[in-house]
Amino acid sequence: MHSSTAPTTPSHMRAAEIGRFGTAQDVFEVAENAPVPAPGHGEVLVRQRATSVNPIDCRRRGGYGHKLMKLRGIAGFPLTLGNDVSGDVVAVGPGVTGVRVGEAVFGAKEPSRQGTYAEYCVVKADQVIRKPDALSYAEAAALPYAFLSAWAALRAAGFRPETAAGKRVFLQGGSGGTGVVTLQVCKALGAHVATTAGPAGVDLCRELGADEVINYRTQDFSRQLNDFDFAICLADQAEEAKMLSILRGGPGAGYGTLVHPLMPLVDQKGLFRGGVQAAATLMSRRLAQARRRRGYGWALFKPDRAALEMLARLTGEGRVKAVIDQTYPLSDIADAQDYVERGRAKGKVVVAIG
Numbered sequence: 001m002h003s004s005t006a007p008t009t010p011s012h013m014r015a016a017e018i019g020r021f022g023t024a025q026d027v028f029e030v031a032e033n034a035p036v037p038a039p040g041h042g043e044v045l046v047r048q049r050a051t052s053v054n055p056i057d058c059r060r061r062g063g064y065g066h067k068l069m070k071l072r073g074i075a076g077f078p079l080t081l082g083n084d085v086s087g088d089v090v091a092v093g094p095g096v097t098g099v100r101v102g103e104a105v106f107g108a109k110e111p112s113r114q115g116t117y118a119e120y121c122v123v124k125a126d127q128v129i130r131k132p133d134a135l136s137y138a139e140a141a142a143l144p145y146a147f148l149s150a151w152a153a154l155r156a157a158g159f160r161p162e163t164a165a166g167k168r169v170f171l172q173g174g175s176g177g178t179g180v181v182t183l184q185v186c187k188a189l190g191a192h193v194a195t196t197a198g199p200a201g202v203d204l205c206r207e208l209g210a211d212e213v214i215n216y217r218t219q220d221f222s223r224q225l226n227d228f229d230f231a232i233c234l235a236d237q238a239e240e241a242k243m244l245s246i247l248r249g250g251p252g253a254g255y256g257t258l259v260h261p262l263m264p265l266v267d268q269k270g271l272f273r274g275g276v277q278a279a280a281t282l283m284s285r286r287l288a289q290a291r292r293r294r295g296y297g298w299a300l301f302k303p304d305r306a307a308l309e310m311l312a313r314l315t316g317e318g319r320v321k322a323v324i325d326q327t328y329p330l331s332d333i334a335d336a337q338d339y340v341e342r343g344r345a346k347g348k349v350v351v352a353i354g
């Protein structure tokens with residue numbers, strides 16, 4: 001089993017790290033001398049050109065999910081956050097086939113202590129694929145984590161790409177980082193898409209192809225929409241009952257959400273009590289929907305190579321584009337997180353690594 005490395009790979013790099021939990025302005029340090037990790041079996045080392053900020057990064061920086069991370073053996077400091085990979089492969093570990101040194105790739109890695117807010121990151125080879133030429137590194141960094149997360153929610157609701165044509169999909173929060181890409185993918189697969197956005201996001205959602213856009217600040221979507229196959233929560237779980245009210249009866253209809261009480265319950269009540277309460281809540285809500293023969297699911301980001309390949313194909317064909325609200329240099333990572341944490345982004349916040 002061979003590994004290979006580009007001859008110019010240095011041993012140290014710049015990386016945005018935190019040494020404790022706290023506010024972005026208090027805890028971020030851009031280290032100049034962080035060690036460059038070495039790819040293990042089945043992994044590649046990527047020279048990062050860009051990454052993006054996801055709301056989960058801001059929450060983890062504040063300590064959210066710490067108990068689950070500890071259970072998974074990935075707690076501790078210094079911690080480099082970030083999940084979106086976009087750059088060039090500079091080394092491959094033993095056992096890697098199908099990815100070559102020098103190849104431009106993109107994808108999203110699972111939570112770890114060595115995230116993507118850094119000049120170099122290690123990622124499992126099967127979690128990245130070739131970056132379409134049509135996408136810049138910044139654009140490629142804006143898509144994978146947000147899309148794969150929302151895709152997990154669509155799948156949890158029962159949505160399938162092969163039967164998507166003609167399906168009626170409601171996306172709550174079409175203007176956010178997850179919404180902008182999910183809306184376009186659903187349209188490209190032939191679905192009818194309705195979405196909600198605040199006043200500053202309405203035109204954007206229309207430009208991206210949404211069939212119906214409702215300003216959630218002035219109108220109640222549940223009074224205007226009905227008979228939907230799928231409702232996907234990408235913003236506010238307090239509107240769950242309204243989203244369920246616009247669904248048709250099953251089978252084949254369903255609700256999926258990215259915003260749910262699993263991690264908050266575990267953080268507040270501990271792994272056992274929080275986990276049991278979350279499981280009981282999920283089970284009772286599932287049963288309530290099963291009585292109407294509808295799907296119901298809570299979703300978490302999940303690597304999904306087939307979905308990533310579909311995303312690459314649709315971007316390569318020009319049917320899905322990245323929507324970038326702001327771009328910050330790595331040195332301004334604290335400002336980038338503050339912007340995302342305010343919850344008003346229209347599309348994604350990208351971090352240029354250079």
Ligand SMILES: NC(=O)c1ccc[n+]([C@@H]2O[C@H](COP(=O)([O-])OP(=O)(O)OC[C@H]3O[C@@H](n4cnc5c(N)ncnc54)[C@H](OP(=O)(O)O)[C@@H]3O)[C@@H](O)[C@H]2O)c1
Nearest residue numbers: 055149173175176177178198235236258300301343344345
């Ligand atoms: N479970 C997971 O694994 C997972 C993974 C990814 C994301 N998430 C969660 O999913 C949510 C969405 O992520 P994101 O990256 O899309 O966030 P984001 O980029 O911060 O979303 C911000 C957008 O949401 C809109 N918005 C806020 N409240 C809304 C509402 N009630 N109805 C419609 N639109 C609303 C805002 O519009 P205005 O400014 O006009 O209000 C803004 O454009 C976050 O809570 C995130 O933590 C979870």
